[in-house]
Amino acid sequence: MKTCIYDYRHDDATMIRQVVFINEQGFSYEYDEIDEWATHIVIYDEEPVGVCRIFADENNDTEYIVGRLAVMKSHRNRGIGRKLLEACEDYAKSKGGTFVKLHSQCRAAEFYEKCGYIAKGEIEEEEGVPHVWMYKELK
Numbered sequence: 001m002k003t004c005i006y007d008y009r010h011d012d013a014t015m016i017r018q019v020v021f022i023n024e025q026g027f028s029y030e031y032d033e034i035d036e037w038a039t040h041i042v043i044y045d046e047e048p049v050g051v052c053r054i055f056a057d058e059n060n061d062t063e064y065i066v067g068r069l070a071v072m073k074s075h076r077n078r079g080i081g082r083k084l085l086e087a088c089e090d091y092a093k094s095k096g097g098t099f100v101k102l103h104s105q106c107r108a109a110e111f112y113e114k115c116g117y118i119a120k121g122e123i124e125e126e127e128g129v130p131h132v133w134m135y136k137e138l139k
Contacts, residue, residue, distance in 0.1 A: 101134065
């Protein structure tokens with residue numbers, strides 16, 4: 001497998017998010033202005049199989065926000081989600097980041113907990129799907 005880091009939303013990132021978030025999960029508002037300047041990480045297993053984006057929090061440049069993490073159904077439960085998170089954490093550390101946070105779907109919170117993230121705050125809805133903010137200190 002190969003990991004690529006793009007400083008723009010690559011077509012492969014768009015395709016994975018279309019399949020997972022729009023086609024599978026029914027989200028309508030998948031793309032936003034953050035996509036124009038966020039860093040996108042794509043994992044390939046001959047073809048694109050996983051994606052996420054990362055960017056510095058505008059209120060604190062030592063905190064990074066991970067989002068839009070998605071893995072193609074054919075490649076789930078193979079450690080790709082964890083590899084994407086590790087790539088994000090390494091990227092944040094390389095930029096001086098000390099914390100990473102993400103807005104997890106509640107149904108995925110257990111996965112993030114296994115990767116060292118801690119849920120904090122109230123559950124919020126995003127397009128009718130419960131989400132919770134989760135945090136991890138980088139060491």
